[in-house]
Amino acid sequence: MAIQRRFHGKSTDANGIYKKIRQNAPKHAPFWTGTRIFLLVLMALAACSAGWLFLLWGDDITETLVWQSEIVQPPRVFKVPCSEDYNKYKRYPGCTPQTCGRAVTDHMVTQEEAHVLRRLAERGLSVGGSDGGASILDLHSGALSMGKQFVNIYRYFGDQIKEIFSEEDFHLYRDVRGRIQQVIAETFGLDASLLYLTKPTFFSRINSSTAKTTHDEYWHPHIDKETYGSFDYTSLLYLSDYHTDFGGGRFIFVDADGNRTVEPRVGRVSFFSSGSENLHRVEKVEWGTRFAITVSFTCNPAHAIDDPTLP
Numbered sequence: 170m171a172i173q174r175r176f177h178g179k180s181t182d183a184n185g186i187y188k189k190i191r192q193n194a195p196k197h198a199p200f201w202t203g204t205r206i207f208l209l210v211l212m213a214l215a216a217c218s219a220g221w222l223f224l225l226w227g228d229d230i231t232e233t234l235v236w237q238s239e240i241v242q243p244p245r246v247f248k249v250p251c252s253e254d255y256n257k258y259k260r261y262p263g264c265t266p267q268t269c270g271r272a273v274t275d276h277m278v279t280q281e282e283a284h285v286l287r288r289l290a291e292r293g294l295s296v297g298g299s300d301g302g303a304s305i306l307d308l309h310s311g312a313l314s315m316g317k318q319f320v321n322i323y324r325y326f327g328d329q330i331k332e333i334f335s336e337e338d339f340h341l342y343r344d345v346r347g348r349i350q351q352v353i354a355e356t357f358g359l360d361a362s363l364l365y366l367t368k369p370t371f372f373s374r375i376n377s378s379t380a381k382t383t384h385d386e387y388w389h390p391h392i393d394k395e396t397y398g399s400f401d402y403t404s405l406l407y408l409s410d411y412h413t414d415f416g417g418g419r420f421i422f423v424d425a426d427g428n429r430t431v432e433p434r435v436g437r438v439s440f441f442s443s444g445s446e447n448l449h450r451v452e453k454v455e456w457g458t459r460f461a462i463t464v465s466f467t468c469n470p471a472h473a474i475d476d477p478t479l480p
């Protein structure tokens with residue numbers, strides 16, 4: 170402003186004009202003033218650190234194996250070398266994992282069937298439920314989260330159980346279990362009749378409430394074969410949609426070279442060999458409610474469990 174005022178309406182000689190142009194030059198190219206450079210540097214630094222923060226605390230996902238929006242028909246298979254874990258146990262030819270990996274299909278269970286199972290889970294869990302964010306219902310043993318512990322839903326509700334579950338519900342559950350067993354056998358080249366349902370096999374309902382006991386802490390990385398020695402193949406049937414029904418809550422394979430997710434989708438079946446080649450965790454649920462069923466299989470007939478039946 171001072172510069173402008175000083176030269177305004179003054180000398181008209183050539184020298185004066187050039188001088189005026191030169192003097193005015195900063196006014197026409199005012200961008201790179203000290204203050205602006207400082208602000209730009211500050212903005213660049215802020216952008217960089219936001220990027221770093223995102224890398225550090227944001228999404229740790231290296232690769233999405235299957236997106237929620239996809240519909241996977243024949244199983245999409247991702248092979249991983251088998252860990253040594255299976256050597257610590259008796260081997261069962263035709264069943265014990267010899268090729269390991271993970272697979273996902275949306276073609277085993279229809280959306281309608283998944284909705285029926287979801288309503289079953291909703292009804293069962295509505296009569297109980299953990300104080301923390303994660304509740305389970307195990308139709309085999311009857312275990313149902315209640316407050317900070319578990320009750321036996323069959324003993325607790327006695328005859329009234331028939332107001333919660335129907336024979337059709339249980340029929341569908343058994344049917345779906347059989348189909349999952351079949352697809353696992355086909356995918357891993359096993360004899361389906363040498364694969365047995367094992368425990369725990371259960372419904373889970375997770376929301377964003379704070380954990381109250383360790384039973385609520387579903388997000389820690391773990392190895393199923395280590396947690397439950399009997400497991401050889403683990404499967405998950407999703408009963409709600411990532412992004413629509415809940416946020417967070419993606420399934421993550423924690424590999425040495427990166428984190429790979431499967432995004433839950435209603436009716437989606439995800440299955441994998443249970444050894445440390447498939448270290449995994451579930452991302453914390455941020456909003457909404459996530460329903461799924463964990464269906465577990467063993468090669469050891471001594472660890473087999475029966476399909477559930479209504480008492």
Ligand SMILES: *[C@@H]1O[C@H](CO)[C@@H](O)[C@H](O)[C@H]1NC(C)=O
Nearest residue numbers: 298299301302376377378457
């Ligand atoms: C999670 O579910 C429990 C049991 O139904 C409920 O009491 C709680 O309010 C829910 N939390 C959130 C954050 O919705």
Ligand SMILES: *[C@@H]1O[C@H](CO)[C@@H](O)[C@H](O)[C@H]1NC(C)=O
Nearest residue numbers: 229230231423425426427428
């Ligand atoms: C995988 O996720 C964990 C925890 O979220 C993170 O600490 C780790 O850096 C991630 N790994 C890679 C390779 O991104």
